[in-house]
Amino acid sequence: MTDRPPSATDVLIVGAGIAGASLAAVLAPWRRVVLAEAEDVPGYHATGRSAAFWHETYGGPYVQPLTLASLETLLNPDPAFSDHPFLSPRSALTIGRTSEAAAVDAFVAEFQAKGVDVERMSGAAVATKIPRLRPEWSEAAYEDACRDIDVGGLHAAYLRAAKRAGALLATRAPLRKARRVGDGWRVELGEEEIGAAVIVNAAGAWADEVAAACGIAPRGIQPYRRTVLQVRLDVAVPAELPLVIHVGGQFYFKGESSGRVWLSPHDETPSIAHDVAPEDWDVATAIERMQSVVDWPVAAVERKWAGLRSFAPDRIPVFGPDPHEDRFIWCAGQGGFGIQTAPAIAGLLAAQLGAPPPSGAIGRVDPLPFAPARFT
Structure with missing residues (x-):
């Protein structure tokens, strides 16, 4: 493990690819966060194998608002986050x-x-x-307006920002099992056990498996x-x-x-x-x-x-509380457009977990169409 997880945390994010890393970076200034990754390094699977482009129409009309809302962060990032943009011209x-x-x-x-x-x-x-x-x-x-994305640079910037804000990264730490205890969870994380008030499922291809290990019904990811x-x-x-x-x-x-x-x-x-x-x-x-x-x-x-x-079955990202367990949060189903939508999804989901509401274009996106409750 990169860090040994503490005995308890506010939010346990399962998966340190772009979805988990971006959420950790936005949320960590406001909540205690542990970012758990099953592999030796973060981003080994989908994030590390991206075709690396920002394309506004990619993913279809329901994904387009998330892609467009993410543009400003990728093109003109806050200097504290990055001293250079993550996009370069294409078409x-x-x-x-x-x-x-x-x-x-x-x-x-x-x-x-x-x-x-x-x-x-x-x-x-x-x-x-x-x-x-x-x-x-x-x-x-x-x-x-199509652009290439520096995926490695963006992912690394999110991990650095999460660490600066106090998030802990645990690698070689698969979620094996979790059970509800009182107001939160007891989680078997690798060889350790940790208490978490909330679990965020950002496990990509493993999202339904992580849900099952927590006793949560799958969403068909x-x-x-x-x-x-x-x-x-x-x-x-x-x-x-x-x-x-x-x-x-x-x-x-x-x-x-x-x-x-x-x-x-x-x-x-x-x-x-x-x-x-x-x-x-x-x-x-x-x-x-x-x-x-x-x-x-x-x-x-x-x-x-x-x-x-x-x-997901409707090919639209899934993020927000599970309809039957509000302390289990989905952040999954991003398809091939998870990199180009990461800033928007992270901002919208972090606000649901206690961070301030996002401003600008991200704040104008309605998160309701992406809620897991749409499958009930």
């Missing part, structure tokens, strides 16, 4: 074949109605954004395997290439450095919670789908990895 194209023009139209209309700055493109205008684009991929929605790889090309592709996403959800890719690209087949293979690895079939599928869009010969697969994205 995004949501593209489709000629036969998918109606789907692109619907995408643009849906998000323009929410105030997103998204521009409809077609034909030659699309080809100017993507070198050697195949002509049938003629329809697109362009977003200039399902992990899915997602594959990402870095390839070196036999053609020159600029690093500032837009993030390119299929309107039908079959792939995404973006420039990583000159002649190198990150890509994913946008796979969602149901999985149990474990340390996943990429499958050769998914790697091959990713390359095939990219090459159906662009004439880019692949020289080598330089890196490949997989992570778990976890979704």
Whole structure:
């Protein structure tokens, strides 16, 4: 363990990925916090395997308010939190074949109605954004405001802020079992036992397992395997290439450095919670789908990895008190957009746990649509 947990705490946060770390940082100035991580280091699973972008339309219209509200923290952080921004310029194209023009139209209309700055493109205008684009991929929605995220830097900043505010981080400390005692919980945490007034379940793919260990009914948080790889090309592709996403959800890719690209087949293979690895079939599928869009010969697969994205049944994040046990708090189901929504979710949830209400754009987000009670 990084820190030996005390005998008691106000809030025990289970999971030290981006969800748990961001909540600990916001809440620790106001409550005693222990951040418990089952692995040797925080952020080993989903957080450490992110495709690392902020994309306002990613995740759909219900996630968009959380993404937009998080922008200011990521782009212009408080100097006490970070002396540099966590975002760098990119841009995004949501593209489709000629036969998918109606789907692109619907995408643009849906998000323009929410105030997103998204521009409809077609034909030659699309080809100017993507070198050697195949002509049938003629329809697109362009977003200039897409950004890359320094995921490692953001996660580390949250951990530092939590520590400065007095939060304790315990690694190699899985929650084995918890029982209600009086006004709180007695928790078996690794080889230790700790008392906690409140448990926050920020365990990602393990969220339903943690709930079961606490005697709480699961919320149907399902992990899915997602594959990402870095390839070196036999053609020159600029690093500032837009993030390119299929309107039908079959792939995404973006420039990583000159002649190198990150890509994913946008796979969602149901999985149990474990340390996943990429499958050769998914790697091959990713390359095939990219090459159906662009004439880019692949020289080598330089890196490949997989992570778990976890979704609630309605694919919307779940945060707030369990409807049957108000001392058990959910912070789960962030899918692939947990990094870009972390500031908003942390601010809104911390306010429910005793921190001051968030100001600015985060304070204007209604948390009710994300409450666990929606499943009852």
